[in-house]
Amino acid sequence: NAGVTQTPKFQVLKTGQSMTLQCAQDMNHEYMSWYRQDPGMGLRLIHYSVGAGITDQGEVPNGYNVSRSTTEDFPLRLLSAAPSQTSVYFCVARGNTEAFFGQGTRLTVV
Amino acid sequence: LAKTTQPISMDSYEGQEVNITCSHNNIATNDYITWYQQFPSQGPRFIIQGYKTKVTNEVASLFIPADRKSSTLSLPRVSLSDTAVYYCLVGEVSSSSYKLIFGSGTRLLVRP
Numbered sequence: 001n002a003g004v005t006q007t008p009k010f011q012v013l014k015t016g017q018s019m020t021l022q023c024a025q026d027m028n029h030e031y032m033s034w035y036r037q038d039p040g041m042g043l044r045l046i047h048y049s050v051g052a053g054i055t056d057q058g059e060v061p062n063g064y065n066v067s068r069s070t071t072e073d074f075p076l077r078l079l080s081a082a083p084s085q086t087s088v089y090f091c092v093a094r095g096n097t098e099a100f101f102g103q104g105t106r107l108t109v110v
Numbered sequence: 111l112a113k114t115t116q117p118i119s120m121d122s123y124e125g126q127e128v129n130i131t132c133s134h135n136n137i138a139t140n141d142y143i144t145w146y147q148q149f150p151s152q153g154p155r156f157i158i159q160g161y162k163t164k165v166t167n168e169v170a171s172l173f174i175p176a177d178r179k180s181s182t183l184s185l186p187r188v189s190l191s192d193t194a195v196y197y198c199l200v201g202e203v204s205s206s207s208y209k210l211i212f213g214s215g216t217r218l219l220v221r222p
Contacts, residue, residue, distance in 0.1 A: 033210065042197070043154070043212040058209065090153045092210065096203055098144070099210055101153025 002026050006091050006102035013081040013109045021076040021105050023091030031094040032074040033058065034066065036087040037104075043090065049074055081109045114198045119217040128185045130216050132198030135179045140202045143174060143181045148195045148215070157196075158183070159203070185218075193220045 007022045025032065033048035035058075045058030049068040063085060065077040078085060086109045091102040115133040122128045134143070142161050146154035158165055160172040160181070171184040185192055195215040201208035 035212075042214045045209055045211060048209055059211070092153075094208075094210065097159055098156030099146075099154075101155065104151070104153055 003100050004091055004093050004102040006089075006105050008105060009103065011105060011107050013078070013107065015081060015083060015109060017081050019078050019081065021078075021089055021091075021107075023074045023076065023102060024072050025074075025091075025093035025100070026072065027093055027095065027100065028071060029093040029095050029100075030071065032068070033092045033094070034064070034074070034076045035090045035092065036060065036085075037090065038087050046076065046089075078107075083109045085109050114200055114213050116196075116198050116213060116216045118214065119219070121219050121221065122188055123221050124189055125187050128188050128192070128218060128220075130183045130185075130196055130198075130218070131180055132183070133180045134198070134200045137178050137200055138202070141178075141200050142203045143172065143178075144199045144201075144203065145170070145172065145183045146197045146199065146212075148197065154197060154212075188218075188220045190220050190222065192218065194218060 004025045030051045034046040035043040037043045044060045046064050047066040049055045052068050052071050055066050055068055068074050089105045092099050144159040145157045147157050148154040158170050158172045160174050162174050165172045173182040195217050197212050197215040
């Protein structure tokens with residue numbers, strides 16, 4: 001019963017590098033999203049998707065890209081990492097009643 | 111999306127009942143009220159959801175008055191492991207437009 005799986009769990013990047021945070025769900029939920037959480041702050045929505053082929057911006061989309069080619073996968077791409085993107089990232093798959101969060105990816109940009 | 115207001119923090123002691131109130135004055139007819147719990151270094155997890163009156167599960171109870179402009183999450187006999195941040199969210203959960211916007215949450219500290 002995997003639920004939402006995020007990889008990697010930890011990552012250190014240098015400023016200007018690019019990378020992709022992977023997210024996969026096995027619950028067949030149409031709605032998926034990415035959040036970032038910074039120390040002492042709540043969760044902020046980066047991008048979301050209501051189904052394969054459909055994505056939209058959340059509250060803080062700048063510097064991030066997403067795509068949704070399948071129901072299962074929703075990767076988040078950092079195009080050119082900046083120190084301001086140091087954060088914990090959560091991937092979410094939502095059903096009608098509840099949302100299921102991944103374990104998070106702790107990203108540090110130096 | 112209806113805005114929610116919660117206390118920033120609460121303190122309690124083991125064995126006590128804790129009630130966390132959330133205000134959502136602009137709640138819409140089709141909106142549900144959902145509560146999530148987040149432990150340090152983990153993603154939030156669903157606790158309970160309701161539309162009106164009272165909902166109870168094995169973890170908590172949710173009280174919603176008739177006007178639905180507020181709701182109260184009740185945690186019976188808390189333990190140290192209930193120390194966490196609790197988020198109240200309001201939205202039309204079955205709709206693709208429900209984007210799960212989190213507020214600052216209520217930081218609950220349970221003391222021995």
